[in-house]
Amino acid sequence: MTYHTARRRALGLVSSLALFGALATGAHSQAAPHPGASNAFSTTHFWDDLQLDYLPGDTWERLRDNLQWQDRSHDARVQHWIEYYRGNPSNVVEIIERARPWMAWINEKVETRGLPGEIALIPFVESSFDPTARSHRGAAGLWQFMPGTGDALGLSRLNGYDGRLDVVASTEAALDYIELQAEQWYEGDLELSLAAYNAGAGTVNRARHAASARGEPTDYWHLQLPNETMQYLPKLNAIAAIIADPEAHGVELPEIDDAPTFAKVTVEAPINLAQLATVSGMDQAELSALNPGLTNGSAHPATAEVVLVPIEHEDAVLAHLTAPLPPGPGTGAEQYVVVRGDSLSSIAALHGSSVEEIRQQNGLNGDVIHEGQRLDIPRRSLAAR
Known part of the structure; x- marks a missing residue:
């Protein structure tokens, strides 16, 4: 399986040595606009980039249409996690509610790349869909990027901006990296790439070499890996199986419209989130939650490319930012x-x-x-x- 994206080709220039032992993925930094860029503020939302003929509907129906690994649900490890999630339906619902601002957008990004829909659910396993999540090992954000991997991918972490916490930047980078590893190491095998996403390519490659030396299969489901990695894809497949048929598993999924929830405002001049919320009639907490990468509450064109705003406030924000x-x-x-x-x-x-x-x-x-x-x-x- 081969995927062709401009960003993936760009990432091919990144040193494979720098990425080889990484524990988790990294994100691209939001590059500043060209100094000669127009001073006119503009907004876009994710449907502007949609390359498929698709009308907004229900997020879960769209995701179900793109699930590709449902045959894995019969595996004993997957069944174990299905039972675990079935026994904690309130926890599943809580995590999904947290995904509400992002789920439709992530779905669209996964679909336009031709990736299995299951990949849109990786943040469920990685961070419980919390963009501000931090692990004791130093990983951060929705996709749990380690600092070293983020640095290798050009992730900016300075001047009040952390791209690991930026949902737009981190999602694009995570999908880039998953595709890159699949092609670089595993002849397009995305399951092995996801294992490497969790444990590092070095760990997965050593496990494959050892299995090959024993005359055993070298696919993910037959490898001897660290326990966390052995459970990584089973967890992902389990939550996908529940979403595929929630009624059969006794889980009632919250409804999430497959429609834009945020607009992207180009950062052409410094923007203070608190002030923007006040003058535009937005809830400051909601605006901050959409922009967790702006760690000091403001965006500067030298470090941040866009600010996300609730779609219903798009016109008010643009009117304020364009007024002298x-x-x-x-x-x-x-x-x-x-x-x-x-x-x-x-x-x-x-x-x-x-x-x-x-x-x-x-x-x-x-x-x-x-x-x-x-x-x-x-x-x-x-x-x-």
Whole structure:
């Protein structure tokens, strides 16, 4: 099985040595726009990129249409996990509710690549669909990327941005890496690639060599691997079997529409999430939950490519971001409204200014500011707009 994506071909340039022993996958960083890019803000949602003739409907029906490994449900290990999940239906529902903002979008990405639908459920096993999940070993995000693998794939983790926590970036990178490993090591065998995703390619390759030396099959289901990896695909296949026929397994799945839940706003200038939520009438917690990769609550074009906003607020957000800020009383200044948690240093960093410039512009003798206060920001510091 061969998959052709532009991103996979780009990842082929990554050193296989750097990826060989990785424990988990990594994500691409959200590259900054070209310095000559237009200053006009724009928004897109995932249907803009849809390459299939498909009308929005039910997420679970669409996923069922793409499941390809249902014959594995008879395996004893899969049956064990089916019984486990059946015995904890409330836990299954809780995890699926957490997946609500992302499930339809991930489905679409998996489908456009021609991958088995089961792969859309990997975050169920990896992180319980929690984009902020962190393991004791250092993995983070929906797809549980280890720092080393993320670094090898160009994942940015600086200036208030962590691509491992960015659902858009991490999903694309996870699918890229799964495809890359399948082709590089396993002649397109995605099950072996998923085992390597969990245990590292080195561990899986050594297990295959040992099995071959014993004259045994070298597919995933016959290998001797670490216990966690031995259970990895059975867990994935078990939850897929339940979703394929929830009624037969005594689980009532929450309904999730197969429709856009978020829009992507291009970051052409610094964006403060708290301020954006206030002026656009959004719930700040909801906006932050859609953007877990923005670890300091703001996006800068040097590190983040997009900000996600609830689809129902798309028009209000775009109207705010494209409207010029009112001029301040000082010459050559624009205004910024202080939100909870702001400091002069964070505001200066957000706008490419300095604390001293903001003090001078506003006649401040110290660093004390308060929520709702309007500050004049020197216009030259907003040149990124």
